[in-house]
Amino acid sequence: MLDRRLCCTLLIMLSSVSAAVGTIDKGKDCAGSDVRDLTTTCSGEFSISYVxxxxxxxxxxxxxxxxxxxxxxxxxIIPKVTSIYRWQGKINKDSEALMMIKSPTKSVRDLTEFVKANHPYEVCEVISLPIETGNKEYLQFLHDATVGNKH
Incomplete structure (x- = not known):
């Protein structure tokens, strides 16, 4: 059973986190400055994939x-990452390179199929996450370099 003081401390901590999240959700940084002029929300239009x-x-x-x-x-490309994993009943440890791939979310399926067709592993890692916010000029670059006519 939790000590009453611990419960009160947890409630205070949760209240603080909730207040901080509310501030962030309103487009403010922790100091209360508006961060919208530096970033833009792209609602998952782009993704980052790890291979x-x-x-x-x-x-x-x-x-x-x-x-x-x-x-x-x-x-x-990040060289020499160490991967530890279970494969065919054994624990393995290998030195690998890690690719961080920025792409339009609508291209992730084709990207995954391309990697699977051209990768030497029997089962290759392709894990993708949506990019929610970022530097608006960089997000524009991502668009222009993939679906636009620039770069």
Whole structure:
């Protein structure tokens, strides 16, 4: 059973979090400044996808092909991440490269199929999350580089 003091402390903490979330939801940062002039809400129009590869070279080849096909606007490659996972009943530890792929959400299905068709792994990681807000000029770049006529 929870101590009464602990319960009161938890309630106070939850109230503080709720108040902070209310402030953020209104487009204000923690200091109360308006953040809308720096960012824009894109409601998931763009996504970021994570793909791991066995090497930097494989990641570069995939990245170049995805950008050429306009399935992605920009891909960051982070070399030498360590992945620990269970595969075929064994715990494995491998050095991999991590791709961070920015693309239109409507392209994620085609992007996933492209990666699956060109990736050396039997089961490759493709995990995508919607981008809710970001630098409006960068989000415009994502649009122009994939569905627009610029860049």
């Amino acid at each position: 791991t590869t066995p090497s930097h070279e494989v990641a570069e080849k995939l990245a170049t092909s995805l950008v050429e096909a306009r399935l992605a606007a920009c891909i960051n």
